[in-house]
Amino acid sequence: MKLLIDKRGKKYLLREDVEEFHTSLGVVKLSDAKPGDKLRSHLGHEFYLLEPTVVDYYDKLPRAGSIILKKEIGPIIAYTGIGSGSRVVEAGTGTGALAIYLAHIVGSEGKVYTYEIREDHLEIARKNFAKAGVEDRIEAKLADVRQGIEEREVDVVVFDMPDPWLAIPHAYEALRHGGFIAVYNPYIEQIRKAYLAMQEANFKDKRVIEILEREIEVKKVGTRPKTRMLGHTGYLAFGRKY
Amino acid sequence: MKLLIDKRGKKYLLREDVEEFHTSLGVVKLSDAKPGDKLRSHLGHEFYLLEPTVVDYYDKLPRAGSIILKKEIGPIIAYTGIGSGSRVVEAGTGTGALAIYLAHIVGSEGKVYTYEIREDHLEIARKNFAKAGVEDRIEAKLADVRQGIEEREVDVVVFDMPDPWLAIPHAYEALRHGGFIAVYNPYIEQIRKAYLAMQEANFKDKRVIEILEREIEVKKVGTRPKTRMLGHTGYLAFGRKY
Amino acid sequence: MKLLIDKRGKKYLLREDVEEFHTSLGVVKLSDAKPGDKLRSHLGHEFYLLEPTVVDYYDKLPRAGSIILKKEIGPIIAYTGIGSGSRVVEAGTGTGALAIYLAHIVGSEGKVYTYEIREDHLEIARKNFAKAGVEDRIEAKLADVRQGIEEREVDVVVFDMPDPWLAIPHAYEALRHGGFIAVYNPYIEQIRKAYLAMQEANFKDKRVIEILEREIEVKKVGTRPKTRMLGHTGYLAFGRKY
Amino acid sequence: MKLLIDKRGKKYLLREDVEEFHTSLGVVKLSDAKPGDKLRSHLGHEFYLLEPTVVDYYDKLPRAGSIILKKEIGPIIAYTGIGSGSRVVEAGTGTGALAIYLAHIVGSEGKVYTYEIREDHLEIARKNFAKAGVEDRIEAKLADVRQGIEEREVDVVVFDMPDPWLAIPHAYEALRHGGFIAVYNPYIEQIRKAYLAMQEANFKDKRVIEILEREIEVKKVGTRPKTRMLGHTGYLAFGRKY
Numbered sequence: 001m002k003l004l005i006d007k008r009g010k011k012y013l014l015r016e017d018v019e020e021f022h023t024s025l026g027v028v029k030l031s032d033a034k035p036g037d038k039l040r041s042h043l044g045h046e047f048y049l050l051e052p053t054v055v056d057y058y059d060k061l062p063r064a065g066s067i068i069l070k071k072e073i074g075p076i077i078a079y080t081g082i083g084s085g086s087r088v089v090e091a092g093t094g095t096g097a098l099a100i101y102l103a104h105i106v107g108s109e110g111k112v113y114t115y116e117i118r119e120d121h122l123e124i125a126r127k128n129f130a131k132a133g134v135e136d137r138i139e140a141k142l143a144d145v146r147q148g149i150e151e152r153e154v155d156v157v158v159f160d161m162p163d164p165w166l167a168i169p170h171a172y173e174a175l176r177h178g179g180f181i182a183v184y185n186p187y188i189e190q191i192r193k194a195y196l197a198m199q200e201a202n203f204k205d206k207r208v209i210e211i212l213e214r215e216i217e218v219k220k221v222g223t224r225p226k227t228r229m230l231g232h233t234g235y236l237a238f239g240r241k242y
Numbered sequence: 243m244k245l246l247i248d249k250r251g252k253k254y255l256l257r258e259d260v261e262e263f264h265t266s267l268g269v270v271k272l273s274d275a276k277p278g279d280k281l282r283s284h285l286g287h288e289f290y291l292l293e294p295t296v297v298d299y300y301d302k303l304p305r306a307g308s309i310i311l312k313k314e315i316g317p318i319i320a321y322t323g324i325g326s327g328s329r330v331v332e333a334g335t336g337t338g339a340l341a342i343y344l345a346h347i348v349g350s351e352g353k354v355y356t357y358e359i360r361e362d363h364l365e366i367a368r369k370n371f372a373k374a375g376v377e378d379r380i381e382a383k384l385a386d387v388r389q390g391i392e393e394r395e396v397d398v399v400v401f402d403m404p405d406p407w408l409a410i411p412h413a414y415e416a417l418r419h420g421g422f423i424a425v426y427n428p429y430i431e432q433i434r435k436a437y438l439a440m441q442e443a444n445f446k447d448k449r450v451i452e453i454l455e456r457e458i459e460v461k462k463v464g465t466r467p468k469t470r471m472l473g474h475t476g477y478l479a480f481g482r483k484y
Numbered sequence: 485m486k487l488l489i490d491k492r493g494k495k496y497l498l499r500e501d502v503e504e505f506h507t508s509l510g511v512v513k514l515s516d517a518k519p520g521d522k523l524r525s526h527l528g529h530e531f532y533l534l535e536p537t538v539v540d541y542y543d544k545l546p547r548a549g550s551i552i553l554k555k556e557i558g559p560i561i562a563y564t565g566i567g568s569g570s571r572v573v574e575a576g577t578g579t580g581a582l583a584i585y586l587a588h589i590v591g592s593e594g595k596v597y598t599y600e601i602r603e604d605h606l607e608i609a610r611k612n613f614a615k616a617g618v619e620d621r622i623e624a625k626l627a628d629v630r631q632g633i634e635e636r637e638v639d640v641v642v643f644d645m646p647d648p649w650l651a652i653p654h655a656y657e658a659l660r661h662g663g664f665i666a667v668y669n670p671y672i673e674q675i676r677k678a679y680l681a682m683q684e685a686n687f688k689d690k691r692v693i694e695i696l697e698r699e700i701e702v703k704k705v706g707t708r709p710k711t712r713m714l715g716h717t718g719y720l721a722f723g724r725k726y
Numbered sequence: 727m728k729l730l731i732d733k734r735g736k737k738y739l740l741r742e743d744v745e746e747f748h749t750s751l752g753v754v755k756l757s758d759a760k761p762g763d764k765l766r767s768h769l770g771h772e773f774y775l776l777e778p779t780v781v782d783y784y785d786k787l788p789r790a791g792s793i794i795l796k797k798e799i800g801p802i803i804a805y806t807g808i809g810s811g812s813r814v815v816e817a818g819t820g821t822g823a824l825a826i827y828l829a830h831i832v833g834s835e836g837k838v839y840t841y842e843i844r845e846d847h848l849e850i851a852r853k854n855f856a857k858a859g860v861e862d863r864i865e866a867k868l869a870d871v872r873q874g875i876e877e878r879e880v881d882v883v884v885f886d887m888p889d890p891w892l893a894i895p896h897a898y899e900a901l902r903h904g905g906f907i908a909v910y911n912p913y914i915e916q917i918r919k920a921y922l923a924m925q926e927a928n929f930k931d932k933r934v935i936e937i938l939e940r941e942i943e944v945k946k947v948g949t950r951p952k953t954r955m956l957g958h959t960g961y962l963a964f965g966r967k968y
Binding site: 430468472 | 912913914915916940941947948949950951952953954955956957958959
């Protein structure tokens, strides 16, 4: 894939074989261009051509429904210690945004096992994995994580599903000693049930957090947080097996 | 290294060759124990033995001064797309907490170049890198990033220093097209100067954010955010080269 | 005035002499109705008739530009101790929203002195004071508070203006011993200047705060903060003369 | 009462007849001093003498258990429109901090009816009312608000109690048309029950909010929110009768 950006910052994720791209700022010829080039449309507007990164795949790949935001992906990675070589179980896949992030981090020596019960979502997700070039690091399964997790000795389990408490005992089974679980859920009652299920399953170091991200405006007249803000996405519950 | 945890959750990071460890809950014999084992002190208290992960190294390695928190490490990773194989420049090293996290993520195919002007800090950092087993992925330099950055075509530059604006033009030079810069600073005036320096240096997609993390208590009587909260650590400014 | 509310919660502030009111939910006859009555439009939709309170005047009176929100009016009252009988100086008037709130609280034994340099705003404000029935408790002045404050021994001074630091020495002169100043400003640089001007003017007990209000959704499926949130309105700086 | 303040900002609430006061900064003679005076202790340290305001009574009067903070008192006043002349029912009294604030605002033409089931608390509260000079504006009752509210046509009802939902139907009976209810509770489950009880009782314009107050530090080196922050006190649920 390649990433085309117009002068207003609007980004287009294009297949490698696209030779000419039509935008409201004119037609851009891509046949001889390489990443890092500055191009001009036939109307004279400037465009940038980049090699897309995981951030761009996340932002631009097709979605179905809401996806877990980078604002929560960050803490999931930082608090569970996912890194190069990690083996991670994730459910549900959705359209694969989180799995792509995780695959980018675990690298070719790691693996992401992702569970999804909806075949239509899994199909979109698999296409997205291929586009993002991480399909060899992800094993995408049409399976219900509430029925069990096949993997053993995994480093981290991440749940983004409506009823995570039903799968938490399986997560405990799947994890190695010292491994972490992370659960994402928008509702306080659900995250409480997840927390209590972790307690039941003997998880240690349990905590529930919520991340608020404020954007700051740097204007000539002065500096201030933005008037509009994303008020809430979800809670994160963490636990560790030992 | 190995990680010993007592029943209250207190953690001890120990060298591999420690055979016996004295705590207020009694003496624990470690000679025949392996990660995942449950041990008992001579007073009968339970202990867990684990292989430490990046999270444990971060929590337990020696520090000098304040370090950038996981709450900010998460967004730095998620918003810049650092992953397996990434090449990252970082300054200042401090005692190496962020570098260890990044090294854990970039893996053996990536590299972290970390700049520090204080020799005493760098010395502690180098020892910490060795303890965490990531010394081969980190090039630690006694050098002033405000005087220049030697690397080229790096994926990400991260600054945690009092005067980041002085190094931002060098960051632009060091980055590949499409690469990201992240700047951390506790003060609004300084982050503003960093933002304006990014603008001057022609960075795109600039934004300044602040991350608030609220901890939620799950108690029998009910659920609520904790009374005490970490009110502020620092701001994060991001930009991208294209 | 009277307050008409439709079944969706939409509110209309009407003059006492309005006998018939046309809405998208039909025509409502008001001639024989009294506060507390439930009415029906000619289309059969339910309406409520109420005597408006300060909250309704605040919400429904004509505005020009942005006004200070209840979320900040609350702390201004609570932290300065404005009450029945208080004498308060306020600037700038704007269209009078804050003055109406304060007048409602200081009552017939107190007084609000409000300064405004724009004649057009003051004209709207005066009409609003009359509509809200508090014109006898407010002295509205076409005057520049940066040039001086005529009143002496007042209990509280409140500034909502772009350059409050220019008026802070006058506020000190106007206040009685033990009296409070409150300054509202959206920008961090301006609130800092106000704080430093308070310090220069010998104000004690100085503090700067910011109020964040999160709205919580109670839904069948569960409870959670709302997705959208008002991210920032302004900072409040407080000081006390002694 | 009179208020003595030392040079470090420490405040002492003293009876009118105290003629000499001993502090760690020396003995202060108060016999000839009047509010506004600057005094010196026998050790030469400066003291200020002020007439206490509602803010001082709130800060310095004896407490039993936690009291509702000014950060929540502010929004209760601003969102319910309590003002001079208002008639307010409040429960539970506790040691009277909120009742004193409300009495200060409703003035001699208004009234605060406060319900408390613990005789010991009510006794402290009554003494506090007398000290703050607002006893004629408050009717303090040893009675259980869950059994009923005697008053009718009141403007506002405020509940700070563990099980507010049991009293919400009585609040509806007590309120005039257009009147407001405000409920304070630390737990999300309880505030949800209060909200649902308001719905059941036919309250309109219902909303639940949480107030976060951030304190900003103005230091030479720069400006920033404070490191430590009060993370949570309680939620506020509001409703209106019509």
